[in-house]
Amino acid sequence: MTRTSEYNFAYLDEQTKRMIRRAILKGLAIPGYQVPFASREMPMPYGWGTGGVQVSAAVLTPDDRFKVIDQGADDTTNAVSIRSFFEHTAGVATTTATAEATVIQTRHRIPELPLREGQVLVYQVPIPEPLRFLEPRESETRKMHSLEEYGLMHVKLYEDISRHGHIATSYAYPVKVEGRYVMDPSPIPKFDNPKLGDCPAVQLFGAGREQRIYALPPYTQVVSLDFEDHPFEASKADHPCGLCGSDSSYLDEVIIDDAGGRMFVCSDTDYCDARQAQGHRGKDAA
C-alpha cells in the first residue's frame, strides 16, 4: 500500500502523538488508572474507535504489521474501515493472522490465540469508567477511584446475586488491577476476562470521546470481581464451532433460516480459518 502523503505518518502530527505517548507511558506506570488525554477529532466518528485509532497511531512504526478486529472478525465493516485508514495514512503492512501481527486493534474481543511478548493489543473503549452506570458524575467517580472506594460496585454485584442467583453482567465485566484500580476491560465478553491477566503482550485502552487512556503492562495481575461463594465464571455458548469444531472458542450464534434454525461459529475468524486450514471440521462445515 502506498500511503497518502498529504498527512503525517499515521495521520496525527508528531506533537499530538508525543502527547498520546506520554499518556500511554503514564497509564503503563499506573496500571488500570484512567489517564486524561487531549483526544483529537479523528476522521471517523466518536464511538467508532477513535480512542483506539489514536493509540494505534501513536504506537505504530513503519515496521509494524497491523491487524484490526471488530467482534473478533477482520472483515466486519468497521474493522475494514480502520485497517484501510492506516494502510492509507501510515502505509504499514497489515495482516489478519494474530500470530503475525505486532499491533492489534480490537473492539469487543481478545483473540483466541494466546498473545506473545512484543505484541501490543489496542482496545477501543466506549465508556472507560467502570463505575459510570452506578454514578454518572465524572467528578464523583474520579474521587471514588482515588479513595479506592469500590463499595458501590460490590453492592451492585451482590444485588445481582440476591435477585438472580448470580452476577448478571456478561460483558464489560469489571476487573481489579494489581489489587488497586477497578477497571473496565471494554465490552469484551466475560469469557475473555481471564486472558487479561498475566498476558505477555502490552494492552492499551483508548477512549476517544471520553478522553481517557489506560493500560496493562505485560504480566499484570488482573482479577475479575467476584465473591468467595460466587466465584467468577467465564461463560460461552455451550456448543462446538460449527465450522472448525473448536469447543474452547467464543461463539457467535447465527440464524440460518426462519424456522428457528441456528448454528454456532467462532467469533475469531482468524482462529477459525486457521483451524479449518489444519483440517479441523465442525458438523456444519461444507
Place this chain on the structure above:
Amino acid sequence: MYVAVKGGERAIRNAHAWLAEERRGDRSVAELSVAQIREQLSLAVNRVMAEGSLYDPDLAALAIKQARGDLIEAIFLIRAYRTTLPRFGASAPVDTGAMACDRRISATFKDLPGGQILGPTFDYTHRLLDFKLAAEGELPEAPAREASNEAVPHVTAFLNREGLIEDAPSDDTPPPDLTREPLELPAGRALRLQALTRADEGFTLSMAYSTQRGYARNHAFVGELRIGTVPVEVEIPELGFAIEIAEITVTECETVNQFKGSKTEPPQFTRGYGLVFGQTERKAISMALVDRALRWQELGEDNVGAPAQDAEFVLYHADNIQATGFLEHIKLPHYVDFQSELELVRKLRRDAGTDQCKVAAE
C-alpha cells in the same frame, strides 16, 4: 448454509459510490458550486464554522456540499480537518467594541450612542413562503448609506458607570483550550464559554429555553446584540508588534440579568455572555443565557438542581460530534456482547424455571 462472508471491503466501496451518486442527485439539474453555497446558504456556512471551530467559509461550504446539507456531518468534516492543522500561535483578543457592526440592537435602551442598527434580520419578516423565489430572477439592490464613523460602545459599559452591573475586570490569564487539553472539572468560565461557543446550536437553545421556563430562571434582557466584522491580530515576536492577519464576522450577545443579591454579592445586574463565529444570533443569545445559568456558584445563588446549572451535564453533552458519534455507533455490530447477553438471559430463565427458549436445529 452459513458461509463466513468476506465482502466487507467491496460492500463499503460500493456504498460509498452510491452515496456519491445520491449526493449529486439528478444529473439533469445543475450542480451546486461551493461558491453558491458560501454566498446563498451563508447561515448554514456560519453554523458549520462556529461548531466546527474553524473560520473558513470556503471549506465550510465545501463540507456542506460533501455532507449533502447535513450540517452535523459538515461540522464533523471540518473538525476532522482541523485536527490536522499545525498551530502557529494565538491571536490577540479581538476587540468587539471596535466592531464594524452590520447589526447592533439593544433591548434595554430605546436609543443609545451608536444607535440601533437592524441589519439583515429575519425579525419582523412575515413568515410567508415567497413563491417568487421559486422562479429565478434578480433582486433590486437594497438601499445603502455611507458607513458611519460613530463609535459604538458596549451597552453594559453605561450600566457599569453607575455600578449597577457586576464588574467584569479584564484578565490577561491565557484561556485554557479544550481542543488541546482534556476537559477537566470544575471548568472555569473561559473554558465553559469555549465549550458553549462550539456546542450544538439545538442543545444550547434548549438549555437556554429551559432557564426561561423556570429551570433556574434568571430573567435575561438582551443588553446588546451585535454582529459585524473585527480584525484579528497576531503578535509576531520577531517584529515586536501585532499585525492584522484576517477580518472575521462574529456575533456577540451580552445579557443583563436580574439579581436580587446573595450572601456574597450586593443587588445588581449580572452578565451572561455569548460570542460565536459568523452571523449566528440564536446561538449567541442561547450561549449567553446558559453562561449565566452556569455562573450560579460564583454569584452565590442556590443550585435548584436545574439541568442548565449543572456544568458537568451541560459541558459533557453539548458537543454534537461527540454525541452523534456515540449515538450512531450502536449501528455497529454488537453481536459478541449480544451473544453473551443471550446466554445470560437463557441462563436466568432456566434458573427461574421458565425455560421456553428451545435451541432449535440442535
